[in-house]
Amino acid sequence: MQETIQRQARKVLVGDHAVAEAVKLARTQVISAYPITPQTLIVERLAEMVDNKEINAKFIRVESEFAALASVYGASAGGARAFTATSSHGLFYMYEMLWWAAASRLPLVMAVVTRSLGPPWNIHDEHTDIMAIRDSGWIIGMAQNVQEALDMTLAAYKITEDSRVLLPVAVGLDGFILSHTAEVLEVPSQEVVDGWLPPRDPHIPYVIEPGGEPITMGNMVKSDAHHMLLKKMMDEAMDGAKNVIHDVFASYAKLTGRNNGDLIECVNCQNSDYVAVATGAWSGDIMKAVSDLREEGYNVGFLRIRFLRPFPEEAIMDVASRARGIIVFDRDYSTGLGGIIAAEMMGLVPQSVSFKGVIAGLAGVDVTPSEVKAAIKDFIDDAERNGPIRIRKTWLMQKMEGGKP
Template sequence: MSKIKKSEMDKEQTIIMSGNYASAWGAKCSRVKVISAYPITPQTTVVEKLADFVDGGELDARYIKVESEHSVMASLVGSSMTGARSFTATSGQGLLYMTEMLHWVSSSRLPIVTTIASRGIAPPWNIWAEYTDILSIRDCGWIIQFASTHQEIFDSVLMSYKIAENQGVMLPYFIVYGGFTQSHTSKPVRIPPQKEIDSFLPPPPEKGWSHLNLDPDNPITFGNLLMPQQEYLDFRFLIHDSMVKSKKIIQKTIKEFKKSFKRDYSGLTENYKCNDADVVLITYGALAEQSKIAVDELRKKGKKVGLFKLRYIRPFPNEELLKLFNSDVKVIGIADQGTAFGNPTGGPISTEVMSLLRQSNRKIKVLPYVWGLGGRDVTVDEQIHVFHQLMQLKNKNEYPTDDTFQHGTVWMGLKTGA
């Protein structure tokens, strides 16, 4: 273990840093005890910065260098089973490579935190911002949160351990942000005094997790075979039950964070000028922040438009969406920055939102979008154009007629129609 230097900050500082460094600082300030690392673009500088912290004596943690992403998560299974606060980061193909172990982590109820600098999936090779990597494994039992700003990346790491390690949750946690657009750009990030962070986020129990603890003096068998008539289904239900119930813990933690650090993250979703809107765009990630500019521009012209940002997709914010559906909204656009080939819309989240819409008694028109794949730019003007399409649907019941409208979804920037 590295010796801690007497350099921990005793007052808040604002540091200009990349999104990846914000992730690494979040892990450092959370006092993680085990980091397992394998480099992959655009995540690499997260684990590089953590290596600097450990090597420089600023972080008392075991840094494990392994040969693959599968081994990254396998090694963290072992560390977390001992009760150690564990962390890693990955992207794209690396996330897919560790998929087997992701299920092992959630089924073991281990509160491991992983940050994802999301990128496109190969082939063809693509390393720029897109969320198909995380969306393709959204049902493996991990809490999934999108961070839209550099400050939110840092803050979310602190909150993630407090949520994941809660006795009523005990589930692993993904914090997701865009490759390069967030991972490699730099913005000011406020770092609170370490003693205030320690007060907000105490260390995990010294004796390990209450449901599982690897102890050489008290060996146990874990993950053994269950017959069909035994409790396999019950274990799976309990994961789902804890995921759903984690919503209350998430809300409680956000309130505690606001009280401690005076920053408010609203909840599982963010309602931006939706209260009187008749046209609303639903989306997630950094492009949701940019969509606020489009909303503001149209509001200046008297257009009743709003943005509904999904901060979490697991657990899915059913209650918040149903409240939106039961407002005055007439038309909803749902923009995915990822794909789900062959499903009803081609976009994973738009299909889930439309499924939930069936629980509402209101007849709301819906137009799904797929945008920003492979890191393709989506400008403010293009987002304003999206709102104009939605207003056209509201006013004239007219769907887009150009070649980007395929199979009931607008594929923004499509160069070759079907």
């Protein structure tokens, strides 16, 4: 293992460029995207790589995000390995194609650089955009740092092309916090990646090509029950993806020495009375708060959601069954319901276990480890005094002058 690890190059890259590096290492053949901040650096870098012949790919300069996803979907149907990237409003402009691509069971990888949604115009970070595609049939990962953005993008190809999966994969990375922040990371060599990720087999699952097998994809179905069966098969593929995700990261770890877990990353989450939960880049800040609290004698751990789909139901139930309380931090919200992860998790947490959902950091609002620490401490103290408490939704935000709250 040591030998392969040494073959990695140490680089300093921003998150967007790390994703571009992964797309190159995967020998992606068709790339299509439309500019939107903070995703733009990915496609600019890829366009440069294509123009400089660093990568043998076609770059399709489309007129919209809808066309970006439509064209990489077409490329995948034509047997190529394809990639697109977007953010926020761009992701929403793709919405119809997201569902079509997933239900067509074609392999695809897309980076989603998370960003808030207007109005008002705001390019800063929030996770609501990527959460809004969670019912569409895409596998959805969220990276915690630049290294993981690279690793997860590479892994995404292996996952999506696995014949047990054949669902598209979205890799989320936080706008600016990861996309535009330079970190030191290890980049595996082309040789190592080639050995791990063979070229795509264009016939899995099917190929539409001139003069090829006269198959048809997407026409109406004889019976609605057949259509419903296809939905069930997608659901089964999502379930099957859990094992595939495990295997892919395990084999990747053999090459690189890195494995941050499967659907979740657990930091003292199985042996602690209290567990904080979050996804994405701010997990680092939350882990800092958790480790400070541990030093103060609080028995608290951290569960990071790496994959929102397939939803890590088993892992969450396992952790929740051992805990006295779960506190979830959502950088996203569903208007009229609350934090989305909190809403999805709450039913998996037994009634006897305290639960609290905290909405924070929307619209790019900075959340400090000390604020997180105070929120966790309040929750633990409250639960110990009055538990079990069950609060699905609270808003953690600063008091505004002259307004509410």
